[in-house]
Amino acid sequence: MDFNTFIDMGGYGAFIWPSYGLSALVLVAILWQSRARLKRSGAELERLRHKDDVQEDRP
Amino acid sequence: MHRFANPTRFLKLISALQPWAMGVSVLCLAAGLYFALIVSPADYQQSETVRIMYVHVPASWMAMFCYSAMAGASAVGLIWRHLTAFVVARATAPIGAAFTFLALATGSLWGKPMWGTWWVWDARLTSVLILLFLYLGYMALEGAFDDRSRGARAAAILAIVGAVNVPIIKFSVDWWNTLHQPASVVKIDGPAIHSSMLTPLLLMAMGYTAFYFWVMFVRVRAEFNDARIQALRLRQTEA
Numbered sequence: 499m500d501f502n503t504f505i506d507m508g509g510y511g512a513f514i515w516p517s518y519g520l521s522a523l524v525l526v527a528i529l530w531q532s533r534a535r536l537k538r539s540g541a542e543l544e545r546l547r548h549k550d551d552v553q554e555d556r557p
Numbered sequence: 558m559h560r561f562a563n564p565t566r567f568l569k570l571i572s573a574l575q576p577w578a579m580g581v582s583v584l585c586l587a588a589g590l591y592f593a594l595i596v597s598p599a600d601y602q603q604s605e606t607v608r609i610m611y612v613h614v615p616a617s618w619m620a621m622f623c624y625s626a627m628a629g630a631s632a633v634g635l636i637w638r639h640l641t642a643f644v645v646a647r648a649t650a651p652i653g654a655a656f657t658f659l660a661l662a663t664g665s666l667w668g669k670p671m672w673g674t675w676w677v678w679d680a681r682l683t684s685v686l687i688l689l690f691l692y693l694g695y696m697a698l699e700g701a702f703d704d705r706s707r708g709a710r711a712a713a714i715l716a717i718v719g720a721v722n723v724p725i726i727k728f729s730v731d732w733w734n735t736l737h738q739p740a741s742v743v744k745i746d747g748p749a750i751h752s753s754m755l756t757p758l759l760l761m762a763m764g765y766t767a768f769y770f771w772v773m774f775v776r777v778r779a780e781f782n783d784a785r786i787q788a789l790r791l792r793q794t795e796a
Contacts, residue, residue, distance in 0.1 A: 504594075508605035513670050517663040518594075521612040525768060528655045532775040539782035546789040 562639040568781055571774040578771035585764030592757035600754075609667040611757050614742070615765040617660040620688060621723050623653030623769060627695070628720040631713030643709040646716060647699060648776035652769055654692035660685060672736050680733035684726045691719040 507514045561567045593611035600607035627649045634642035664682070665675045676682065695712050702708035730739045742748045748755055 507608070508599060510605045510670055513606060513666045514608050517609045517612050517666045518590075520662055520666075521616065521659050524655050524659055528652060529768075529772055529775075532772050532779065536775050536779040536782070539779045539786060543782050543786050543789070546786060546793070550789060550793065 559637070559639075562637070562641050564641055564781060567641050568778065571777055575771060575774040578767045578774060582764050582767035582771050585760050585767060589757050589760030589764050592760060597753050597757050603671060606667060606670050607754070609663055610754070611761045613660060613663040613667055614758060615762040616656045616663060617685070618762055619765045619769055620653060620657040620660045620685065621726060622766070623649050623656060624688060624691070624716075624720065624723055627653060628716045628723075631716040635710065635713050635717075640706075640709075643706075643713065644777055644780045645773070646713065647709065648773050648780055649769075650692055650696050650699070652772050652776070654689060654696070656765070656769075657685065657689040657692060661689065668736075677736055679735040679737065680729035681726065681735050681737040684722060684729050687722055688726060691715070691722060695719075 505511055505515075561570060589611065593608055597608070597611075599605045627646045630642045630646040630649065633639055634646065661682075664685075668677070669675050695716050698715055699708045699712035702711065727740075729735065730737050741750050742755070742758065750758070
């Protein structure tokens with residue numbers, strides 16, 4: 499099977515590839531957004547905990 | 558189940574499960590794509606467009622699976638007042654909405670070449686569109702209250718009432734005349750689909766399911782972080 503027939507998909511490439519592309523795009527987007535949120539909240543939590551410790555160390 | 562209502566225990570569990578969900582998801586999707594795009598044959602009626610099935614059907618299954626999980630978790634949250642259950646429901650909503658959007662969009666891309674139209678207002682398509690609105694309504698309602706626990710409870714009731722739509726979607730192709738084809742995998746007398754097409758379909762479905770758990774675990778952990786941040790902030794302003 500050569501590359502062009504694979505891309506052409508029997509003339510239906512214009513429907514098949516956008517289906518796969520859109521699926522990948524949406525799933526990667528929600529994964530990326532969720533991981534970014536976890537990372538951000540984790541960093542913020544560390545920062546606040548550190549602040550908390552500093553405050554408690556004060557006489 | 559009640560054992561895991563404890564947030565610390567639940568967090569420990571999902572942190573341990575998360576790499577497994579990721580591994581299963583990545584492996585199944587890689588194998589699934591290989592079978593879906595290269596190994597599996599074209600359909601005798603639908604030719605190559607049948608390959609859209611491998612992303613369309615798993616997305617549709619997950620749209621309903623996520624909604625059931627969201628409604629189930631909402632019910633657990635309301636009945637036993639397990640806040641952890643509300644967190645799971647809240648984390649599930651956007652993932653379910655994404656799968657529902659994909660089911661509609663890939664269905665549209667499949668409908669154009671096979672039915673000659675991007676969209677038709679028939680029972681299956683319309684009930685799935687309503688499912689998308691239920692997800693969006695849940696998310697809007699959930700965030701509309703200053704008091705988060707009130708928002709969680711209000712949204713939980715919406716999720717439970719909306720669950721009536723799930724069997725309607727499933728049986729819409731039997732109850733009404735529709736362009737959409739009836740079920741060919743989940744049938745009482747076994748799947749009416751050849752193994753060369755069933756293999757990629759099930760691999761993709763497993764990959765999608767594991768993907769849901771992976772992302773849900775990440776979102777639940779972020780939610781717990783947010784709750785702790787809020788508690789710490791409150792303490793620090795009081796101090």
